[in-house]
Amino acid sequence: MRARVLLIDDSRFLRSALEKTLIAKGFEVQVAGDGEEGLRLAREDGKFDLILLDLFLPKMTGHEVLRLLKEDPATAAIPVLVLSGLAKEKERQELMNSGAVDCLVKAQDLMAVVASAERCLKLE
C-alpha cells in the first residue's frame, strides 16, 4: 500500500512541484492551500502517514495547525514535517517540542525536502 502524504502549503508552485515529485516517488498525495483546509483534510481522513506543513499559511498559521493536530487524538500520531522560512535552531527546537518530527528550511533545495519526507516515511 502506498504511503499517504498531506501537503499543506499556500505557494501553488511549491505545492505543485512537491506533489508531482512525491507522486513520482510512489506516494499518494493530497494537497491543501491553507491551514483550515489542511486541518479539515487531516481530521476527515486521519489516515495520513505524513503531513508536510508550511508555517506561514492563510486563515490559520502552521503553528496553530500543528497544535490542533497534536491535541486531537485522531491526528496526534501523524508525523508532521514542518517547512519554515526561518532557520533558527531555537524555533526548530520549539516546533519539535510541539510535536513536529523535524523542521526544514524552506529556502533550500526542494529535493532535500523530498528526501526528508522519504526518510520519515521509511522510519514509520
Place this chain on the structure above:
Amino acid sequence: MSEDVVKLKGLLFSSDAQVLSVMNQVLDNFEIETEVCIELSSALDAVTNTKLDTLIMDWTGSDDSIQILNAMRNSAQNAKSTALAMVNGDLEVQSATKAGANFIIYKPVNVDQATRFLRASYGNMLMQRRRAVRCSVDIPVTADVIGTGPVEGKIVYLSVRGLAFQCRHAMQVDQHLAIAFKLPGTSALIHVSGKVVNVATPDDQTRAGVSFSSVPPKEFTVLEQWMSNHSPKLPSQLIAPDNRPTAS
C-alpha cells in the same frame, strides 16, 4: 482578460524554493499557465510532449539543464519556443547561451527583476505563438509541383509558415511546389512557393506538410492579418503597469 483569450504556457524547471516563490508571483501576473518540474525526467517529458511558449530554467550548469534545453530545441513543437535561464555567474551565461537560451537573468532573483525579465521576453513568446497558430480551412487549389506538373487537391490547414495540402496524388518529402489561393471570405490572392517537409496518408489520400520558402511581402502581410482574425485570441499586450507586483 476575456475568456476566449488563449493563455501562454510555460514550464518552470527549478528545485530552489526561493525561485519558485518569486516566479509564482510573477508568472501569475503575466497570465502564463505554468507547470513546475523539479526533476529531470518530468521536465524532459514536458518539453517533449507539451506545446510550450516558454521554458524558464534554473540554470544549474549541470548536464540536466543542457539536456532539457536540447530536448526542447529538438522537439518539433517547441524548437522555437522562448528559453529563459536563471544563472549564478558568467560561466553559466556562456553555457546557457551556447545551449540556446534566449534570455538570461542573474540569481538571486527578486520579483521586480523577474518581472522585467519576463516583460523583455514576452513579446518574443507572443510572436512565436502567432507564427505557430494554424487554421483549419478547405480551399480547393491546383498545385504546381516541380517535376510533376499540376496536381489538384485542397489546402486543409494554413499558417503563416506553411500549409497542409491534401490530394490523391503521391507526394514526396523535399518536392518543391507553388500554389495560388484565395483566402476564404476575401478576394485576396496569395501566391506561395515551398517545400514538402512531411507526408501522411490518411484515408487513402496524401496530406503533405508544406513549409513556405517564398511569399510576396504584401501578400504575407495580408495572410498574417487574416490568420490573426481567424485564430484564437492571444494576450495582446504586456502586463499592465498598475498590475505590476511589488517587490517582497
